[in-house]
Amino acid sequence: MSAMPVRRRVLSLMALVAIWLTASAHVGTTIVVQDGTAGPYGLRVLVRPPAVIPGLVDVVIRTTTPNSVPASVTLQPALWRYGTKGAPAPERAVAVPGEPGTFQTQVWIMSAGSYALHIAASGPAGKGEFIVPYTSVASATLGMPNWLGWALAALGAFLVFGLASLIGSASREGTLAVGAAPDRARLRRARFATGIAGLIAMTLAVGGWTWWQAVERDYRNSLFRPIPSEAHVTAGPQRTLTLHITDTTWRLIKPGERMRVGRGSNMTPLMPDHGKLMHMFLVAAGGTGAVAHLHPVRTDERTFVTPLTAVPAGKYWLYADVVHESGAARTMVDTVDVPAGDATPTDVDDAVSLVPANVTAGPATLSDGAHFAIMIEGTPAVGRDVVFHAHLTNADGSTATLLPWLGMAGHAMLLRTDGAVFMHLHPSGTASMAAQDRLARREAGDTAMHGDSQPMDMSAMHASAVPGDVRFPVAFPSAGAYRVFVQVLTADHQYRTAVIDLTVP
Amino acid sequence: MATSLLSPTATARSAAPARAIPLHLTAVVVGATSILLGLIWDISWHMTIGRDTFWTPAHMMIYFGGTLAGISCGIRVLASSFWQRDSHAADGVRLWKYFTGPVGGWICIWGAFAMLTSAPFDDWWHNAYGLDVQILSPPHVVLLCGLLGILIGAQTMAASAQNRDGATTSRAMVVAFASGVLLTLAAIAATEYSEVELMHRTLFYTVLGGVFPIVLVSSSRASRLTWPATVTALFYMAIMAAQVWIFPLFPATPKLGPIGHEVTSMVPMHFPLLLVAPALAIDLVLRRMANRNAWLTALVLGFSFVAAFAIVQWPFASLLATEIGRHPFFGGGFAPYPEPASLLVGPRGFWTEDGGTPAALFGMVTWSVLAATVSSRIGLAWGGWLRAVTR
Numbered sequence: 001m002s003a004m005p006v007r008r009r010v011l012s013l014m015a016l017v018a019i020w021l022t023a024s025a026h027v028g029t030t031i032v033v034q035d036g037t038a039g040p041y042g043l044r045v046l047v048r049p050p051a052v053i054p055g056l057v058d059v060v061i062r063t064t065t066p067n068s069v070p071a072s073v074t075l076q077p078a079l080w081r082y083g084t085k086g087a088p089a090p091e092r093a094v095a096v097p098g099e100p101g102t103f104q105t106q107v108w109i110m111s112a113g114s115y116a117l118h119i120a121a122s123g124p125a126g127k128g129e130f131i132v133p134y135t136s137v138a139s140a141t142l143g144m145p146n147w148l149g150w151a152l153a154a155l156g157a158f159l160v161f162g163l164a165s166l167i168g169s170a171s172r173e174g175t176l177a178v179g180a181a182p183d184r185a186r187l188r189r190a191r192f193a194t195g196i197a198g199l200i201a202m203t204l205a206v207g208g209w210t211w212w213q214a215v216e217r218d219y220r221n222s223l224f225r226p227i228p229s230e231a232h233v234t235a236g237p238q239r240t241l242t243l244h245i246t247d248t249t250w251r252l253i254k255p256g257e258r259m260r261v262g263r264g265s266n267m268t269p270l271m272p273d274h275g276k277l278m279h280m281f282l283v284a285a286g287g288t289g290a291v292a293h294l295h296p297v298r299t300d301e302r303t304f305v306t307p308l309t310a311v312p313a314g315k316y317w318l319y320a321d322v323v324h325e326s327g328a329a330r331t332m333v334d335t336v337d338v339p340a341g342d343a344t345p346t347d348v349d350d351a352v353s354l355v356p357a358n359v360t361a362g363p364a365t366l367s368d369g370a371h372f373a374i375m376i377e378g379t380p381a382v383g384r385d386v387v388f389h390a391h392l393t394n395a396d397g398s399t400a401t402l403l404p405w406l407g408m409a410g411h412a413m414l415l416r417t418d419g420a421v422f423m424h425l426h427p428s429g430t431a432s433m434a435a436q437d438r439l440a441r442r443e444a445g446d447t448a449m450h451g452d453s454q455p456m457d458m459s460a461m462h463a464s465a466v467p468g469d470v471r472f473p474v475a476f477p478s479a480g481a482y483r484v485f486v487q488v489l490t491a492d493h494q495y496r497t498a499v500i501d502l503t504v505p
Numbered sequence: 506m507a508t509s510l511l512s513p514t515a516t517a518r519s520a521a522p523a524r525a526i527p528l529h530l531t532a533v534v535v536g537a538t539s540i541l542l543g544l545i546w547d548i549s550w551h552m553t554i555g556r557d558t559f560w561t562p563a564h565m566m567i568y569f570g571g572t573l574a575g576i577s578c579g580i581r582v583l584a585s586s587f588w589q590r591d592s593h594a595a596d597g598v599r600l601w602k603y604f605t606g607p608v609g610g611w612i613c614i615w616g617a618f619a620m621l622t623s624a625p626f627d628d629w630w631h632n633a634y635g636l637d638v639q640i641l642s643p644p645h646v647v648l649l650c651g652l653l654g655i656l657i658g659a660q661t662m663a664a665s666a667q668n669r670d671g672a673t674t675s676r677a678m679v680v681a682f683a684s685g686v687l688l689t690l691a692a693i694a695a696t697e698y699s700e701v702e703l704m705h706r707t708l709f710y711t712v713l714g715g716v717f718p719i720v721l722v723s724s725s726r727a728s729r730l731t732w733p734a735t736v737t738a739l740f741y742m743a744i745m746a747a748q749v750w751i752f753p754l755f756p757a758t759p760k761l762g763p764i765g766h767e768v769t770s771m772v773p774m775h776f777p778l779l780l781v782a783p784a785l786a787i788d789l790v791l792r793r794m795a796n797r798n799a800w801l802t803a804l805v806l807g808f809s810f811v812a813a814f815a816i817v818q819w820p821f822a823s824l825l826a827t828e829i830g831r832h833p834f835f836g837g838g839f840a841p842y843p844e845p846a847s848l849l850v851g852p853r854g855f856w857t858e859d860g861g862t863p864a865a866l867f868g869m870v871t872w873s874v875l876a877a878t879v880s881s882r883i884g885l886a887w888g889g890w891l892r893a894v895t896r
Binding site: 052053054055077078079081082085086087088089108110111138141142144148151152155156158159162163165166169170172173174175176177178179208211212215219 | 597600618621622626632646669764
């Protein structure tokens, strides 16, 4: 484990710290785009998170069924432990002028943790509702603009000076009879009072400043960071990647133990998300090179292990998604050095692509003559939702047939090329579907026993074929150069991967 | 008839015809009252509705009070410094050579200025660290200093009017009322230490013994009423009892979550503490010890405060802890919306750290009397100055 040279370890640690600085669940963002159906209405929900908690989340709801538009849409944020019984009344979203079928509102999120955003729509065609999971975290501090800092310092100094002067004046003349003038003793006393009052006021100001710095420190400590973990790969005929959670507070609830609430509210047990307890993504550092979507198996409370097939030796960025039973999604981050080697795969759902096909102007041509196209619907901009539309055609031009992979038509990953933003996308959106299901069951009062959903056999989810036409809604949390990977499973049981590069202004 | 409320030592110092209550004093007392009531409303708002903006009526009352006091004192200062220099220059105190104004006016202006300073600071604070969920944060303390400044300014100005223009019942009553407003602010600041569960504990008597005698003793010294501290305490009790009875009449629901229990009407603050008893004791002591050594007087005052307070509040707390305490009359059936419903059922237990042993009792008496003595001594000094202030 300590075989890694110290220098490289330090370097990878520095890279890790660089990633931490902007990281959160998913990495670098908690922005959510999720599609759903509320009765007869298809809706796309965009959740723009605040940087500080408590804070306002901005929610945009677009109708995706032009022939069935709701007249009214409401939003109710419910913290997972409380449900809608402990939530304020639903907030009515306002129709956005000039954009028919689009609604927008802002709601207060008071705690960090897993929230169920209850979206309800009603109109002439009927009514319905669904849940969008949202994990709130505090992710940033706000600097003070120079002018405000100077203005406050000046006002503060004036208050200190003013207090000292007025106490001096009061003790000099306050008790004098009307018209009388202060004698020498009074003047001396007044000077003394001014000095003492000034000293006390300055002491109070310094005390206030110290207090402020303590608040700032506490706030910085409470900012979200990925839970500390360490990954390493053992070389040899059966090359193995091990991810070890090193955080000392990582302690899951064992049967019969009381669940901790409050500060530890995100530390409920893990539950599988579309059948797997962990979805791990290995991306060659820089984003150009091999990419793997793996499903490590948990060997003890803190350790996840997977054989590492095919990928060439080198430095890799690692992102590991897990979902807690509270619905909170969490991503672990590390940089790992992969030595040469190979291994026999043990999970048919693992997908490795050594050289993803690059989609530039037109579709990429794959080795068997098939074409893989990725179109962007909408204009990429910070905080706006767009759709990546993947289209796979056979060599003869007909639409390819896909096999459902982990219960869906495809998976996609969005990576900012500096590694600081990473999101795992599904055709339904960016949120965890397991979280959505669990929050709905909890709200209904159904069983939400710890550990009642564990990894299941996914073979049933490979059953029926779907056409090679897949859409992934997403939004960009920040400007920069991005690379989007789309992976599908074709009818011949081959994983196909294509990437598209774009810049968000 | 009216003069029977006045202390026999009260004498008119000036025969000059003066308004019963000067206009700027009226403005400042109205401003201070508006600030206090706005503050109580705001606290209830945060316990009930949660979400607020700059424009809530409670905030408007606070800002109105600050503005009214600040501007009326500002005008008064400008008038006596410049265009009414001849008639008023001699009855104010000078500040920075060119400006003259009443002492209380200067304190009010300072308070208004501190309130003004806290506004951009608080706004930035909300954006940096999230919606404020705590009462005590640095920008809120700046604001509280400002509010305190205006309330102390009102008390000072009332005392100076009484001392300078003659101690009529109405002028002495205004001093007691301004002191009552100040006492209520002190009680609000000490709310966290005033829970029923704490009322059999050393901490309760020590903290409150440190807070209340300053105001009660200074009022007893400053106001020329026969029973000044008692009247001051009655003002406090009337204000706090009224809010217990009035707020629940207005339906309201929380607009922030998570919500711990069902809230259907405005949540009031606690039922008032029975401060009338220790206030009466303070008035009685000061009548008998008018010219004795200040520290000795303070010691007697401190002991009397704790004894009189404990004799009534201790058994009253036992009553409040029962189901009777949850009756709307006492307001114990209400809690802020985030609190769990379990808080509102069953008898309330007392948090005692020491189980009532003789040693614990000795510690309780020692600490609370010590705090009340120091507080009384400060109250004597401040009250003595208020009794003498004429400008």
